[in-house]
Amino acid sequence: MTVLKEVVAELITMFVAERRLTIAVLGVVTVAGCLANFTDLDPLVAGTMMLLGCLILLIESVWRSAKASTT
Amino acid sequence: MTWSIAAPAVTAAFLASIVEVVEAFTIVLAVATLRGWRPAAWGTTAGLALLAGIILLLGPLLDRVPIHSLQLAIGILLLLFGMGWLRKASLRAAGIIPLHDEDAIFAAETAQLGQRTRHQQSNLDWVAGITALKAVLLEGLEVVFIVIAVGAGRGLLLPASLGALAACALVLAAGAMLHRPLSRVPENTLKFGVGVMLSAFGVFWTGEGLGIAWPGQDLALLLFVALFLAAGLVGASLARRVSVEVVQ
Numbered sequence: 001m002t003v004l005k006e007v008v009a010e011l012i013t014m015f016v017a018e019r020r021l022t023i024a025v026l027g028v029v030t031v032a033g034c035l036a037n038f039t040d041l042d043p044l045v046a047g048t049m050m051l052l053g054c055l056i057l058l059i060e061s062v063w064r065s066a067k068a069s070t071t
Numbered sequence: 072m073t074w075s076i077a078a079p080a081v082t083a084a085f086l087a088s089i090v091e092v093v094e095a096f097t098i099v100l101a102v103a104t105l106r107g108w109r110p111a112a113w114g115t116t117a118g119l120a121l122l123a124g125i126i127l128l129l130g131p132l133l134d135r136v137p138i139h140s141l142q143l144a145i146g147i148l149l150l151l152f153g154m155g156w157l158r159k160a161s162l163r164a165a166g167i168i169p170l171h172d173e174d175a176i177f178a179a180e181t182a183q184l185g186q187r188t189r190h191q192q193s194n195l196d197w198v199a200g201i202t203a204l205k206a207v208l209l210e211g212l213e214v215v216f217i218v219i220a221v222g223a224g225r226g227l228l229l230p231a232s233l234g235a236l237a238a239c240a241l242v243l244a245a246g247a248m249l250h251r252p253l254s255r256v257p258e259n260t261l262k263f264g265v266g267v268m269l270s271a272f273g274v275f276w277t278g279e280g281l282g283i284a285w286p287g288q289d290l291a292l293l294l295f296v297a298l299f300l301a302a303g304l305v306g307a308s309l310a311r312r313v314s315v316e317v318v319q
Contacts, residue, residue, distance in 0.1 A: 007209060007212070011212065014212075014213060015151040017156075017158060018158065025150055025151060029277055036282060036283055037281065050274065054273075055299065058270070058306060061306075062162060062307065066313040
């Protein structure tokens with residue numbers, strides 16, 4: 001049972017390394033999906049926004065973690 | 072199958088598997104050093120058998136999922152997994168969190184296992200075997216996910232699996248020769264590289280799953296790799312600057 005619990009916990013931490021980053025990435029993907037499928041916007045623009053959003057979120061997450069660890 | 076997408080898929084599976092197998096090997100070696108090769112071998116075999124069972128159980132289900140839904144689900148999971156690795160690797164590169172040290176993990180695991188076996192005198196080999204099983208299962212699950220994630224979207228499961236198997240063979244051969252933790256493997260550099268590739272695959276598959284036609288098709292992946300590499304380096308550089316400012 002302990003092994004099973006640890007496996008489940010490991011599976012969760014595989015995808016939720018940092019909660020705020022995870023929620024933000026899911027948000028960016030949801031917005032891009034809505035823009036690409038439910039508006040007149042060119043899907044490629046939505047895809048580009050998703051890509052840029054992920055890049056910015058990554059940099060912000062690293063910077064924020066560095067700041068938090070030094071305060 | 073095009074090389075522009077097969078090569079990153081096989082490389083990602085190979086490099087990620089090296090990282091995971093090195094981590095599992097360190098723990099199995101600690102078990103073998105403390106209790107002998109028998110519990111280490113049965114623990115490893117049981118872990119591999121469980122992994123094989125999971126693959127046999129879930130593998131056929133992948134064929135039943137519509138390709139766009141599969142690409143979207145795998146793409147999102149890859150984004151979360153890859154960006155998590157890349158974030159951690161950037162923080163390690165900046166010196167914010169310590170580097171993964173296989174020698175230290177080996178020493179800690181050996182001490183912990185020794186302590187546990189002293190408390191459970193009747194089941195020494197059982198405790199040791201379960202420790203090996205857990206290590207193989209947990210690290211193996213990550214390998215299985217990566218192989219499926221980079222391979223399933225375009226029918227590249229076989230080449231990605233071969234990449235992972237080659238990594239296993241390489242690590243086991245090196246481990247068998249050295250009989251010590253593989254601490255000289257540049258784990259953070261590998262994790263950084265794999266994080267970049269998995270994040271790039273994540274954006275690519277998620278986009279395809281959402282119905283976005285990337286210009287240049289598979290070649291867009293190379294651009295994504297370059298952009299995530301740049302973002303990881305910028306992140307590490309900013310984090311380093313933050314820590315330098317605090318020291319000053």
